[in-house]
Amino acid sequence: MDELDSALVRMLQEDGRRTNRDMAEELGIAPSTCLERVRSLRRSGVLTGFHAEADLAAIGRGLQAVIAVRVRPPTRAVIEAFQTFLEAMPEVVSIFVLTGNDDFLVHVAVRDTDHLHAVVLEKLAKRPELADVRTSVVYGHLRKKVISPA
Numbered sequence: 633m634d635e636l637d638s639a640l641v642r643m644l645q646e647d648g649r650r651t652n653r654d655m656a657e658e659l660g661i662a663p664s665t666c667l668e669r670v671r672s673l674r675r676s677g678v679l680t681g682f683h684a685e686a687d688l689a690a691i692g693r694g695l696q697a698v699i700a701v702r703v704r705p706p707t708r709a710v711i712e713a714f715q716t717f718l719e720a721m722p723e724v725v726s727i728f729v730l731t732g733n734d735d736f737l738v739h740v741a742v743r744d745t746d747h748l749h750a751v752v753l754e755k756l757a758k759r760p761e762l763a764d765v766r767t768s769v770v771y772g773h774l775r776k777k778v779i780s781p782a
Contacts, residue, residue: 633678633781636659636661636669637669637672637673637678638780638781639659640655640659640666640669640670640673641673641678641679641781642778642780643655643658644670644679644682645777645778645779646777646778648682648683649682652666652667652670653666655670688725688741692743693723693741693742693743694741694743694744695741695742695743695744695745695747695748695769696725696739696740696741696742696769696770696773697739697740697742697748697767697768697769697770698737698738698739698740698767698768698770699736699737699738699740699751699752699756699765699766699767699768700734700736700737700738700764700765700766700767700768701714701734701735701736701737701738701756701762701764701765702733702734702735702762702763702764702765703735703736703759703761703762703763704761704763705761706735710761711729711735713761714735714736714759714761715727715729715736717759718736718738721740721751721755723740723741723742723747723751724738724739724740725739725740725741726738726739727739734764739770745769748767748769752765752767
């Protein structure tokens with residue numbers, strides 16, 4: 633990746649709906665060059681997609697929590713099966729598979745504390761492989777929109 637590629641990645645991270653013509657004009661390059669560079673970034677896997685972000689509170693999921701989970705036995709089959717289970721849960725925002733004391737950190741977004749309680753007790757705690765679960769309510773969540781290349 634050169635400086636032009638890095639600039640295009642930054643611009644698209646800031647606003648994925650930005651037009652090719654607008655980016656080309658800002659960078660002082662031809663629109664055709666800009667288009668080819670973006671296509672190349674997609675083909676090479678640097679740009680993996682574009683998405684819309686929804687305000688969680690506006691869609692009825694104003695309470696977020698991080699749930700630390702340990703499963704037993706800690707085998708590949710158990711980890712993969714539990715991950716598949718988590719992926720199917722509508723409350724799950726993201727899943728981190730870890731090393732160390734916990735096997736997963738699960739970021740959830742729910743309506744309220746009753747909904748969170750139900751997720752933990754009626755969904756997670758019923759899983760036979762669940763060995764430990766700890767829940768922390770999220771007061772605030774910030775996510776960097778632009779991540780520069782290393």
